[in-house]
Amino acid sequence: MQLLANTTSPYVRIARISMIEKGIEIEPTIVDPWTDDPRLRSANAATRVPTLVLNDGTALTESLLIVQWLEATRPAPNWPALIGSDPLEIEVVLSRAGIALGAIDASVHTIITRKVTAPVLFDETPVGLRRRRTMIEGMQRLEILADMIGESVSDHGAPQLDAICATVLYDYQRFRYGDQSWLPATPRLQALAEALRVRPSVSTTMPY
Numbered sequence: 001m002q003l004l005a006n007t008t009s010p011y012v013r014i015a016r017i018s019m020i021e022k023g024i025e026i027e028p029t030i031v032d033p034w035t036d037d038p039r040l041r042s043a044n045a046a047t048r049v050p051t052l053v054l055n056d057g058t059a060l061t062e063s064l065l066i067v068q069w070l071e072a073t074r075p076a077p078n079w080p081a082l083i084g085s086d087p088l089e090i091e092v093v094l095s096r097a098g099i100a101l102g103a104i105d106a107s108v109h110t111i112i113t114r115k116v117t118a119p120v121l122f123d124e125t126p127v128g129l130r131r132r133r134t135m136i137e138g139m140q141r142l143e144i145l146a147d148m149i150g151e152s153v154s155d156h157g158a159p160q161l162d163a164i165c166a167t168v169l170y171d172y173q174r175f176r177y178g179d180q181s182w183l184p185a186t187p188r189l190q191a192l193a194e195a196l197r198v199r200p201s202v203s204t205t206m207p208y
């Protein structure tokens, strides 16, 4: 099994944390998605990370599809349930994860579009400001939910998808926009992200 990854992508990190919590600890194969690495080109038509190449050569792409594959192939109770185990819990976890994913998408979109628009900064355009609003509102909504998200660990002590995505968002925002005055103070979200660093899945996958 080979995980084509980079060291910054929040999507890669969602997949890596989920894989480690499900007992798959493989050293990622670091590639630069922007230089058309042939391994990534052949495995993924979109040339994006993460891409997980299984032992039979099948390539899994899209972070949430990798999580779906993990849930199906390593189900509870032997493995932690990442999206919850009963319908109401699943609904709550997915709803909260969606808030974080919307903000992650806005965040990555801003970073990627800067590559296109430089030296004119995308951030101050109408679409850029809309993406910023998504990041701010997403973080503020998660700040209100952070304590509850922190309580909803699975029976193995593993974080569920909502906590994984909220933590990945928080750390990515600090990594990319830590010096920006518009980044909202989110002390509860910060506490959640820092508390989860006791998990090797979280501490060993910090962006750099």
Ligand SMILES: N[C@@H](CCC(=O)N[C@@H](CS)C(=O)NCC(=O)O)C(=O)O
Binding pocket: 008, 009, 010, 011, 012, 033, 034, 046, 047, 048, 049, 050, 061, 062, 063, 064, 108
């Ligand atoms: N929806 C995808 C997004 C993956 C993605 O956009 N990865 C970025 C890195 S953060 C990438 O590889 N970008 C290269 C490109 O867009 O060409 C997922 O969830 O895995």
